[in-house]
Amino acid sequence: MLGNFFQLYKIGKELGLNKKEINRIFLFDDSRNPLFFKILMIIIFIFLGVFVIILGIEASRHIYPAGTLYSTVKIKDFKAKK
Numbered sequence: 001m002l003g004n005f006f007q008l009y010k011i012g013k014e015l016g017l018n019k020k021e022i023n024r025i026f027l028f029d030d031s032r033n034p035l036f037f038k039i040l041m042i043i044i045f046i047f048l049g050v051f052v053i054i055l056g057i058e059a060s061r062h063i064y065p066a067g068t069l070y071s072t073v074k075i076k077d078f079k080a081k082k
Helices: 002-014 019-026 034-061 075-079
Strands: none
Touching: 002 019
């Protein structure tokens, strides 16, 4: 997605648009409610960031999948076998 952003930025430069015009297109400045869309975009990014953080914490908390038994094998069990 970030690669597409840079590619669109290069296309805008080739068309002769300056940086301010390109940024206006990406930040919804030409719409009816530009402030609303900016605030909505910030809220969505914050929500997605919190979701990813919570998902990462929950995924790291559980070592064994649900429904499996814990391993009881110890190193001393292998020492007795030859």
